[in-house]
Amino acid sequence: MQAMVRMRELWDRLRPMFLTGEAATAANQLFNYRKIWMLTAFGTALVTIIPLLILAVFNYNQYQTALGAEINYPFTRLVSNTRRQLRSFLEDHKAALSFIVQDKSQAELRDPKQLRRIFANLKNTFGGFVDLGLIDSEGVQKSYAGPYDLTGRDYHEERWFKDMATTGVYVSDVFTGFRHAPHFVIAVKRELEDGSFFILRSSFDVGLFAGLIASIDVKPTSDAFVINTEGVLQTPSRHHGDVLAKLDLPVPPPAEHSEVIEVPDLRGEKFFMGYAYIENSPFVFVLVKGKDAMLGNLSTMGNGIIGFSVGSVLYIMTVILAVATYLVNKIYEADLRRAATLHNVEHTNRMASIGRLAAGVAHEINNPLAIINEKAGFMSDLMATAGDFPKRDKFVSCIDSVLRSVERCSAITHRLLGFARHIDVKLESIHLDELIGEVLEFLGKEAQYRNIAVSVQADPELPPIESDRGQLQQVFLNIVNNAFAAMNDGGRLEIILKPQQADRVAVTISDTGCGIPKENLEKIFDPFFSTKKEKGTGLGLSITYGIVQKLGGKIDVRSQVGHGTSFTVILPVVRA
Amino acid sequence: MNVLLVDDEEELVSAIAERLELRGFTADFVTSGKAAVAKCREKRYDLVVLDMKMPGLSGLETLEILAADHPGMPFIMLSGHTEVRQCNDTGASRVCYLVKPAKIDDLIETMRHLSPA
Numbered sequence: 001m002q003a004m005v006r007m008r009e010l011w012d013r014l015r016p017m018f019l020t021g022e023a024a025t026a027a028n029q030l031f032n033y034r035k036i037w038m039l040t041a042f043g044t045a046l047v048t049i050i051p052l053l054i055l056a057v058f059n060y061n062q063y064q065t066a067l068g069a070e071i072n073y074p075f076t077r078l079v080s081n082t083r084r085q086l087r088s089f090l091e092d093h094k095a096a097l098s099f100i101v102q103d104k105s106q107a108e109l110r111d112p113k114q115l116r117r118i119f120a121n122l123k124n125t126f127g128g129f130v131d132l133g134l135i136d137s138e139g140v141q142k143s144y145a146g147p148y149d150l151t152g153r154d155y156h157e158e159r160w161f162k163d164m165a166t167t168g169v170y171v172s173d174v175f176t177g178f179r180h181a182p183h184f185v186i187a188v189k190r191e192l193e194d195g196s197f198f199i200l201r202s203s204f205d206v207g208l209f210a211g212l213i214a215s216i217d218v219k220p221t222s223d224a225f226v227i228n229t230e231g232v233l234q235t236p237s238r239h240h241g242d243v244l245a246k247l248d249l250p251v252p253p254p255a256e257h258s259e260v261i262e263v264p265d266l267r268g269e270k271f272f273m274g275y276a277y278i279e280n281s282p283f284v285f286v287l288v289k290g291k292d293a294m295l296g297n298l299s300t301m302g303n304g305i306i307g308f309s310v311g312s313v314l315y316i317m318t319v320i321l322a323v324a325t326y327l328v329n330k331i332y333e334a335d336l337r338r339a340a341t342l343h344n345v346e347h348t349n350r351m352a353s354i355g356r357l358a359a360g361v362a363h364e365i366n367n368p369l370a371i372i373n374e375k376a377g378f379m380s381d382l383m384a385t386a387g388d389f390p391k392r393d394k395f396v397s398c399i400d401s402v403l404r405s406v407e408r409c410s411a412i413t414h415r416l417l418g419f420a421r422h423i424d425v426k427l428e429s430i431h432l433d434e435l436i437g438e439v440l441e442f443l444g445k446e447a448q449y450r451n452i453a454v455s456v457q458a459d460p461e462l463p464p465i466e467s468d469r470g471q472l473q474q475v476f477l478n479i480v481n482n483a484f485a486a487m488n489d490g491g492r493l494e495i496i497l498k499p500q501q502a503d504r505v506a507v508t509i510s511d512t513g514c515g516i517p518k519e520n521l522e523k524i525f526d527p528f529f530s531t532k533k534e535k536g537t538g539l540g541l542s543i544t545y546g547i548v549q550k551l552g553g554k555i556d557v558r559s560q561v562g563h564g565t566s567f568t569v570i571l572p573v574v575r576a
Numbered sequence: 577m578n579v580l581l582v583d584d585e586e587e588l589v590s591a592i593a594e595r596l597e598l599r600g601f602t603a604d605f606v607t608s609g610k611a612a613v614a615k616c617r618e619k620r621y622d623l624v625v626l627d628m629k630m631p632g633l634s635g636l637e638t639l640e641i642l643a644a645d646h647p648g649m650p651f652i653m654l655s656g657h658t659e660v661r662q663c664n665d666t667g668a669s670r671v672c673y674l675v676k677p678a679k680i681d682d683l684i685e686t687m688r689h690l691s692p693a
Contacts (some may be wrong), residue, residue: 361658362656363629366656366677367585367588368677369677370585370588370676370677371587371588371591373584373677374587374588374591374592374595374677374680375591377586377591377679378591378593378594378598378681380594381595381596381598381680385598406677410675410676410677411658414656414675444640465620
């Protein structure tokens, strides 16, 4: 809850002016600031962030391709090399058996002595041979050299023997057979002229393959083994089971060369599988490596790219938002100033036209008014000397009424004329404190009579200003007159004069009068606005406003109902 | 006291003249600046009351000629423009400004101020 309040406070402080300022909702505004801000921010973001993201994705893909090739190459090479070793092992042993079968006759091989000698020579020369046997075309082992007692064994029901009918050389996959130990066999057939044949058969321990594979020394995370084409392990595997167990990975599709593919295991974990089919045998060499172990670098790089992209996007967005906010705020401020200037110009124009009209009317009326005044005055004079006559009192009161009306009319015409007097500015050097003193003299009697305390505080540094004396007198007389009218007897009028900035002076006139309601504050400088009903023309402050503007100054008003009003007139020291 | 009243409105000056005479002044009137200059050359006046705005010679122009002709002569200027009554009676020419229409008592008071005799 408190965090919410704090967030709100922060937002209030950071919120740009154009989102909440008055002009943001004013009817005369030129722009929808919120829309401009969004267009600027998102437009800029679009043209900067999208290329960045495209580049990042492109980079990542390029890197992935390059790194993949880099990782694949040694992997494939290792598979190829091992395949070559396995193949040459098989070929060498096949070749040796083929040579013997062609070189020796069936009779020679049938001789156990001879066979044992040949077996011993083979073992010494090639190694790997577990035993050697001669089998006739009936499938019976006629002669045998090796550790087991297999002479006389009948193989005609065995699968490998049946397969031998169609092929000359046979390599079996790993099986346990009569000896109950995993091994594989290589058998070579020799056709005889009488249509019969005999077979020289030798068996090999799987440990041979296992030793060969162990020699390639793969990392602990990797695994190398041999399977047959049905996916049964022919050598033990580090992670995927023992000999003759079914591999938990899919059997790779047949291929002429070494290949690398990506396969999932039963748990869904991804592996890279390099494999090679070994020709003329049921064996497939397989090298398996976890994908994560292999792509470690790549994922570090990927994380780096993602981190960099996110950081860049955040940084760019921050800069863009700050710049957009700054720019739109500037536009907003300029718009505000424009609106204020427009308002001023409108006001000045209105006042000028009213002023011209008023001056014309006042001049035309003033002369006949003077004649009425003098004629009625003369009548009054005559009656004063004429002695008594019927209804004399009525005549006297009528004439008094005429004279009072003339006075009221002339008050109006003088105000109208004053209103028009923003022409002919006569410049002279004026000490404002003296001028205020002169103005206050006009009201000295009234202040005394109404017990109003008047105080003037002038800053000793106050410079003399260059302005129009008569017009300034009118300005201050108007303001002070209004202050007097607003105050009850016993009020206080305070006038403070002080320099403002280097080239201006400020005169503040504060009263303890009734104050001006907020809704009237904006209108008090408008011509003909009055709260004095019949007593006022509504031109006083309007004239004052016009004169102050004409003199290059500014007038400002602050008021609080029930506490008083304070007018501040700011005038230039030297009129531009 | 001899007073000359100058205003293009004859109805106005004639009435003022009559009112001043009722109060013991000797008052003549003319209706143009030019006539005022001529009148002052044939007769000596203690004070001249001038309207500011007149066709032909304006009040101020007439004042200039008369002040040159008669050094030390006091003047009262009547004007619709003068918001603040003021007297400028320290220099070579002594002039007071009155707002038009002026009350007869104000006029007489100003006349006595400028020409105590």
